[in-house]
Amino acid sequence: MPAVAHLRYARIAPRKVQIVLDLIRNKPVDVAVAILKHTPKSASEYLIKLLQSAIANAENxxxxxxxxxYVSECFVCPGPMLKRIRPRAHGRAFPILKRTSHVTIALEEAAEPKNA
Incomplete structure (x- = not known):
């Protein structure tokens, strides 16, 4: 049974989170934490906290x-979009969609300690 942690309604676009999740999939947790700490993406901050929560859930x-x-499963789903309006020329209005994300990380125990 995997230990799971969820992050709901994160104010970041799912496509930005997916890039960082692809880096840590199927990696041991210590390697995944190191990757997230040294990845210069805004999604890394969200994912470090979420991964540490999943580790605490697994342990406790x-x-x-x-x-x-190790990170057995990690995925992101789009959440609700915040709809905003940007004024444009000639009195028109263009929509701005501020996207949100639902992120899930699942951890499982390896039969033996995994190396990168």
């Missing part, structure tokens, strides 16, 4: 060994 709720955890 599922009694998993932290040294054997």
């Amino acid at each position: 709720n599922h009694a998993m060994d932290v040294s054997r955890l």
